[in-house]
Amino acid sequence: MAKNAKFVSKALGMKIHSFLKYGLIISVLLAIFSFATYKSDAIxxxxxxxxxxxxxxxxxxxxxxxxxxxxxxxxxxxxxxxxxxxxxxxxxxxxxxxxxxxxxxxxxxxxxxxxxxxxxxxxxxxxxxxxxxxxxxxxx
Structure with missing residues:
Protein backbone atom coordinates (compact mmCIF):
# COMPACT_ATOMS: atom_id res chain seq x y z
CA MET A 1 0.00 0.00 0.00
CA ALA A 2 2.81 2.42 0.86
CA LYS A 3 4.27 1.98 -2.65
CA ASN A 4 0.92 2.79 -4.25
CA ALA A 5 0.50 5.84 -2.02
CA LYS A 6 3.94 7.18 -3.03
CA PHE A 7 3.19 6.53 -6.71
CA VAL A 8 -0.20 8.28 -6.49
CA SER A 9 1.34 11.18 -4.56
CA LYS A 10 4.15 11.55 -7.12
CA ALA A 11 1.73 11.32 -10.06
CA LEU A 12 -0.58 13.88 -8.47
CA GLY A 13 2.37 16.17 -7.80
CA MET A 14 3.45 15.93 -11.45
CA LYS A 15 -0.09 16.73 -12.64
CA ILE A 16 -0.30 19.74 -10.34
CA HIS A 17 3.14 20.90 -11.50
CA SER A 18 2.12 20.53 -15.18
CA PHE A 19 -1.18 22.28 -14.53
CA LEU A 20 0.60 25.19 -12.84
CA LYS A 21 3.26 25.40 -15.56
CA TYR A 22 0.75 25.42 -18.43
CA GLY A 23 -1.61 27.66 -16.47
CA LEU A 24 1.21 30.17 -16.05
CA ILE A 25 2.04 30.04 -19.76
CA ILE A 26 -1.60 30.55 -20.73
CA SER A 27 -1.94 33.41 -18.25
CA VAL A 28 1.13 35.17 -19.66
CA LEU A 29 -0.15 34.77 -23.24
CA LEU A 30 -3.55 36.15 -22.29
CA ALA A 31 -1.93 39.10 -20.53
CA ILE A 32 0.19 39.88 -23.61
CA PHE A 33 -2.86 39.65 -25.88
CA SER A 34 -4.89 41.86 -23.55
CA PHE A 35 -2.11 44.46 -23.40
CA ALA A 36 -1.80 44.48 -27.21
CA THR A 37 -5.56 44.95 -27.54
CA TYR A 38 -5.52 47.71 -24.93
CA LYS A 39 -2.69 49.48 -26.72
CA SER A 40 -4.37 49.26 -30.11
CA ASP A 41 -7.59 50.68 -28.63
CA ALA A 42 -5.78 53.69 -27.16
CA ILE A 43 -7.06 55.98 -29.95
Whole structure:
Protein backbone atom coordinates (compact mmCIF):
# COMPACT_ATOMS: atom_id res chain seq x y z
CA MET A 1 0.00 0.00 0.00
CA ALA A 2 2.81 2.42 0.86
CA LYS A 3 4.27 1.98 -2.65
CA ASN A 4 0.92 2.79 -4.25
CA ALA A 5 0.50 5.84 -2.02
CA LYS A 6 3.94 7.18 -3.03
CA PHE A 7 3.19 6.53 -6.71
CA VAL A 8 -0.20 8.28 -6.49
CA SER A 9 1.34 11.18 -4.56
CA LYS A 10 4.15 11.55 -7.12
CA ALA A 11 1.73 11.32 -10.06
CA LEU A 12 -0.58 13.88 -8.47
CA GLY A 13 2.37 16.17 -7.80
CA MET A 14 3.45 15.93 -11.45
CA LYS A 15 -0.09 16.73 -12.64
CA ILE A 16 -0.30 19.74 -10.34
CA HIS A 17 3.14 20.90 -11.50
CA SER A 18 2.12 20.53 -15.18
CA PHE A 19 -1.18 22.28 -14.53
CA LEU A 20 0.60 25.19 -12.84
CA LYS A 21 3.26 25.40 -15.56
CA TYR A 22 0.75 25.42 -18.43
CA GLY A 23 -1.61 27.66 -16.47
CA LEU A 24 1.21 30.17 -16.05
CA ILE A 25 2.04 30.04 -19.76
CA ILE A 26 -1.60 30.55 -20.73
CA SER A 27 -1.94 33.41 -18.25
CA VAL A 28 1.13 35.17 -19.66
CA LEU A 29 -0.15 34.77 -23.24
CA LEU A 30 -3.55 36.15 -22.29
CA ALA A 31 -1.93 39.10 -20.53
CA ILE A 32 0.19 39.88 -23.61
CA PHE A 33 -2.86 39.65 -25.88
CA SER A 34 -4.89 41.86 -23.55
CA PHE A 35 -2.11 44.46 -23.40
CA ALA A 36 -1.80 44.48 -27.21
CA THR A 37 -5.56 44.95 -27.54
CA TYR A 38 -5.52 47.71 -24.93
CA LYS A 39 -2.69 49.48 -26.72
CA SER A 40 -4.37 49.26 -30.11
CA ASP A 41 -7.59 50.68 -28.63
CA ALA A 42 -5.78 53.69 -27.16
CA ILE A 43 -7.06 55.98 -29.95
CA UNK A 44 -10.68 55.24 -29.07
CA UNK A 45 -12.35 58.30 -27.60
CA UNK A 46 -13.27 61.91 -28.34
CA UNK A 47 -10.74 64.30 -29.85
CA UNK A 48 -10.70 68.03 -30.49
CA UNK A 49 -8.91 69.70 -33.41
CA UNK A 50 -5.95 72.02 -32.76
CA UNK A 51 -8.11 75.01 -33.74
CA UNK A 52 -10.86 73.85 -31.35
CA UNK A 53 -13.40 74.06 -34.17
CA UNK A 54 -14.22 70.37 -34.59
CA UNK A 55 -14.57 67.25 -32.45
CA UNK A 56 -14.51 63.67 -33.63
CA UNK A 57 -15.21 60.40 -31.91
CA UNK A 58 -12.94 57.49 -32.78
CA UNK A 59 -14.54 54.08 -32.31
CA UNK A 60 -13.75 50.48 -33.17
CA UNK A 61 -15.85 48.31 -35.45
CA UNK A 62 -14.59 44.77 -36.04
CA UNK A 63 -10.80 45.20 -36.31
CA UNK A 64 -10.89 48.70 -37.80
CA UNK A 65 -11.17 52.18 -36.32
CA UNK A 66 -13.40 54.94 -37.61
CA UNK A 67 -13.88 58.57 -36.68
CA UNK A 68 -17.05 60.59 -37.05
CA UNK A 69 -17.67 64.26 -36.52
CA UNK A 70 -19.63 64.79 -33.30
CA UNK A 71 -19.42 68.62 -33.15
CA UNK A 72 -18.10 71.49 -35.23
CA UNK A 73 -18.47 75.24 -35.50
CA UNK A 74 -21.34 76.00 -37.86
CA UNK A 75 -20.84 77.02 -41.51
CA UNK A 76 -17.10 76.51 -41.43
CA UNK A 77 -16.74 73.13 -43.07
CA UNK A 78 -18.16 71.18 -45.97
CA UNK A 79 -18.70 68.21 -43.68
CA UNK A 80 -21.62 67.67 -41.34
CA UNK A 81 -21.97 66.27 -37.87
CA UNK A 82 -22.21 62.50 -38.23
CA UNK A 83 -19.91 62.29 -41.28
CA UNK A 84 -17.25 59.58 -41.12
CA UNK A 85 -13.94 61.34 -41.78
CA UNK A 86 -11.56 58.64 -40.52
CA UNK A 87 -12.02 55.13 -41.87
CA UNK A 88 -10.44 51.73 -42.23
CA UNK A 89 -7.75 52.53 -39.68
CA UNK A 90 -5.69 49.50 -38.66
CA UNK A 91 -3.24 49.18 -35.80
CA UNK A 92 0.32 48.68 -37.10
CA UNK A 93 2.30 48.62 -33.85
CA UNK A 94 3.21 51.32 -32.72
CA UNK A 95 0.96 53.44 -34.98
CA UNK A 96 -2.29 53.25 -36.97
CA UNK A 97 -2.77 53.50 -40.74
CA UNK A 98 -5.79 54.10 -42.92
CA UNK A 99 -7.70 56.85 -44.71
CA UNK A 100 -8.85 60.34 -43.77
CA UNK A 101 -11.31 62.44 -45.72
CA UNK A 102 -10.44 66.14 -45.67
CA UNK A 103 -13.74 67.95 -46.26
CA UNK A 104 -12.17 71.36 -46.94
CA UNK A 105 -10.60 70.07 -50.17
CA UNK A 106 -12.96 67.12 -50.72
CA UNK A 107 -10.16 64.59 -50.91
CA UNK A 108 -9.01 61.35 -49.31
CA UNK A 109 -5.59 61.23 -47.68
CA UNK A 110 -3.49 58.32 -46.47
CA UNK A 111 -3.32 58.57 -42.68
CA UNK A 112 -0.57 57.72 -40.27
CA UNK A 113 -1.76 58.20 -36.70
CA UNK A 114 0.27 58.01 -33.51
CA UNK A 115 -0.09 58.87 -29.84
CA UNK A 116 2.86 60.96 -28.61
CA UNK A 117 1.06 61.03 -25.24
CA UNK A 118 -2.19 59.50 -23.99
CA UNK A 119 -3.96 62.83 -24.61
CA UNK A 120 -2.45 63.74 -27.99
CA UNK A 121 -3.44 62.24 -31.34
CA UNK A 122 -0.85 63.06 -34.02
CA UNK A 123 -2.44 62.77 -37.45
CA UNK A 124 -0.19 62.81 -40.51
CA UNK A 125 -2.20 62.96 -43.73
CA UNK A 126 -0.56 62.49 -47.14
CA UNK A 127 -1.94 62.76 -50.65
CA UNK A 128 0.74 62.80 -53.32
CA UNK A 129 3.04 65.70 -52.52
CA UNK A 130 0.61 67.23 -50.03
CA UNK A 131 1.30 66.43 -46.40
CA UNK A 132 -0.46 67.82 -43.33
CA UNK A 133 0.32 67.11 -39.71
CA UNK A 134 -2.05 68.05 -36.90
CA UNK A 135 -2.12 67.15 -33.23
CA UNK A 136 -5.60 66.66 -31.78
CA UNK A 137 -6.29 66.71 -28.04
CA UNK A 138 -8.36 64.20 -26.09
CA UNK A 139 -11.69 65.50 -24.80
CA UNK A 140 -12.66 64.19 -21.37
Missing amino acids: VGKWESPDKDRRIEVYKKDNFYFGKIIWQKPDKFRAEVGDIVIRDIEYQNPHWEGKIWVPEIKSDFTANISLPTHNELRVEATNGFIKKVKVWNRVK
